[in-house]
Amino acid sequence: MHVHSEQAITSPLTPADRLRVADRWRTAESFYRERDDRTTRNVGDLATHAYRAVEIHVDPGAAANLTVQRMALTVANLTARWARRVRIVLAADAPLAPILRRDGAACLSDRLIREMCAADPFGEFNIAVTGTSVANDGRAPLRLFVGPWTLHPQALSSEDYQVHASSWTALGRRTGTQGRLLGIMNGAEATAAAAGLAGALGAADLFKRAVGHVHANWMPTFAWDTWAGILDTSPMAWSTVGHRSVPEHLDFGETLLAGVGAIGSAFIYLADFMPLSGALTLLDRDAIEITNLNRTPLFTVMHALDEPKKTGAVAAYLTGRGVKVESLTGPWREHAAALAERPFDAWISLINEDGAWAEVPFQLPPVVLHGTTTSGWGFGMGRHIPGREDCTLCRLPRPATEFRGPCAQGEIALGVDREPVRASLPFLSTAAAALVLTAYLQLGEGSAAVSLPNDVSADLGSGLPALIALHRGPSVGCRGCHAQSSVAWHSRGGRGRFAHYSTP
């Protein structure tokens, strides 16, 4: 590990841990070869791109801002999942916002470096007061600017990118005119989800530039209103951000989180940016393995060494964070019937093993949220309010397609015993998780939620050309939608705190 900084940095790894790391992976290359397997399936030889120097510049005028800190943590964490030389340019360190203090970190720089080193113990990460114009390979570093930069305007080159978030809106900017951001500066704090989405999309832009996407396919200037599901990609998009109050606290009530893999654990990482209460039941059958480190901000190299169950690792992450956690380990099929008996408020259903989503409507669930990523550059979110909206069965992709499949009319081919190993890009799961968290926060905002889009997806392959945001009602002829409208539903999913959304 190479950590250079003006300030003393405490490695998250003890000397004993470092010995274990060195014993398991004799060289950095052996670590990267195992970790990056899924990413290299998508972009080819990642190693040739991963040494490109990256600089993440945190707005010195807003480093103490909660939204800026949430974005900086997300970007730095996700970028350390693939980039091996990352400099955080933090001209003014700041105390962490109280809710972001954890694992002994008190300052923003503490938590940034801790998470990056825990993601990749071989990486060359540092925190510096200034950036460099030329890295030691003679090339200019890839730069990402985080925050409004209103008080310290920077001259952005056409290569640089900037992310910010305000209210429910995630923002990205390629080039633009400084001095027109007063609305942003005076805007409200963003939702944790909008900040997480901005961070993930900023990380996506760094990745695109590193792997050699052409300029036309980089992330554009945009304002993504996650409340309404509206994307503005006009040059003046940043000036159109409307204000809507944001929830500052997340009450899980009684929520089932089925699946704590890449999306589920990223969801927890982002949710933990907020004060939490209520109870979460976690279900997953898998143990953490090293390839998981490539695409979730929550799992660390110590998890890759110890290979705990994902449920245990996530429960441990939430210890002392205000939420009561119960862990169930095993396949969905084994637990589904018993879980369906319990009065949950919401299911966050991220397990589709054995075609589980085809069966979910027949278990008469409460509101179901799900998130997806594709093996390309796509990610999305679905919400299913029983009786009012479509169900997971009719939203389910056919086996040969990606998540945006047509209504399957109850005809789902099962029998895929194991999911094929799929490519996966480092930031997509967190982007999907941010959409799921948005949907959860919307549910807490009252009946306005039921008219919001319940099928939201985007594909970053050629930048962010469009946002698909649809509202899908029950499908005529779908047996799942029919089952969820039955009288029996009232004594099952109908007991949750969002059940009144189902009655017109």
Ligand SMILES: [Zn+2]
């Ligand atoms: Zn249906």
